[in-house]
Amino acid sequence: RKEVEQDPGPFNVPEGATVAFNCTYSNSASQSFFWYRQDCRKEPKLLMSVYSSGNEDGRFTAQLNRASQYISLLIRDSKLSDSATYLCVVPSGGSYIPTFGRGTSLIVHP
Amino acid sequence: GAVVSQHPSWVICKSGTSVKIECRSLDFQATTMFWYRQFPKQSLMLMATSNEGSKATYEQGVEKDKFLINHASLTLSTLTVTSAHPEDSSFYICSAWIGGSSPLHFGNGTRLTVT
Numbered sequence: 001r002k003e004v005e006q007d008p009g010p011f012n013v014p015e016g017a018t019v020a021f022n023c024t025y026s027n028s029a030s031q032s033f034f035w036y037r038q039d040c041r042k043e044p045k046l047l048m049s050v051y052s053s054g055n056e057d058g059r060f061t062a063q064l065n066r067a068s069q070y071i072s073l074l075i076r077d078s079k080l081s082d083s084a085t086y087l088c089v090v091p092s093g094g095s096y097i098p099t100f101g102r103g104t105s106l107i108v109h110p
Numbered sequence: 111g112a113v114v115s116q117h118p119s120w121v122i123c124k125s126g127t128s129v130k131i132e133c134r135s136l137d138f139q140a141t142t143m144f145w146y147r148q149f150p151k152q153s154l155m156l157m158a159t160s161n162e163g164s165k166a167t168y169e170q171g172v173e174k175d176k177f178l179i180n181h182a183s184l185t186l187s188t189l190t191v192t193s194a195h196p197e198d199s200s201f202y203i204c205s206a207w208i209g210g211s212s213p214l215h216f217g218n219g220t221r222l223t224v225t
Contacts, residue, residue, distance in 0.1 A: 031211055032211035032212075032213075034213045034214070036214075038154070041201065041221075042218075042219070043203050043216040043217060043218055043219045044154070044203075044214075044216055045216070046213050046214075046215075049213055051211065087154070089213070089214065091211075096210075097142075097159065098144075098207060098213070098214050100153075100154055100156070102153040103153055103154070
């Protein structure tokens with residue numbers, strides 16, 4: 001099993017839709033989790049940090065399920081500007097190096 | 111806070127020349143810095159992990175003699191692409207990590223074009 005796995009998508013949704021992505025991880029001892037957003041030809045930008053069961057920021061909600069070892073990102077009322085690649089990052093390995101998933105592509109259309 | 115400056119933002123060079131990319135953490139000290147490469151429409155690929163004062167750890171398939179990494183201080187890491195070829199054209203991004211449960215902080219990236 002890969003250390004961090006994401007469904008690459010693309011997820012193609014209309015404006016206003018609610019969409020959710022999952023990210024599974026293999027290191028059960030991981031304590032901190034992050035969602036990043038990457039726009040085309042740009043660097044990743046931190047979207048949300050998750051240290052306990054979850055986190056909410058406006059239209060974005062991140063949830064952590066330790067038992068099943070996955071984190072999710074829920075986007076409500078999708079906007080065109082939400083179109084991007086969403087990357088999850090989980091500390092992995094013996095040194096807990098932040099490790100990226102391959103990213104999930106979201107396309108929000110009018 | 112937590113600003114990472116990467117320079118240059120873009121560079122065009124001739125085949126055979128070397129290019130140096132700098133990554134600086136401006137307002138914090140980074141235990142570790144990471145270097146990534148991203149080709150168009152592909153995922154971010156980790157090239158190497160570098161810690162201040164020690165040799166970088168390269169990912170499988172990344173040539174350490176071609177991609178020289180120097181981590182001179184807790185705020186500066188450099189990546190030198192030696193004898194660049196057109197296939198080295200890519201988007202190179204660095205990130206800095208304080209350690210523990212802190213997130214990664216990214217530089218703006220360097221777009222390298224080798225002609």
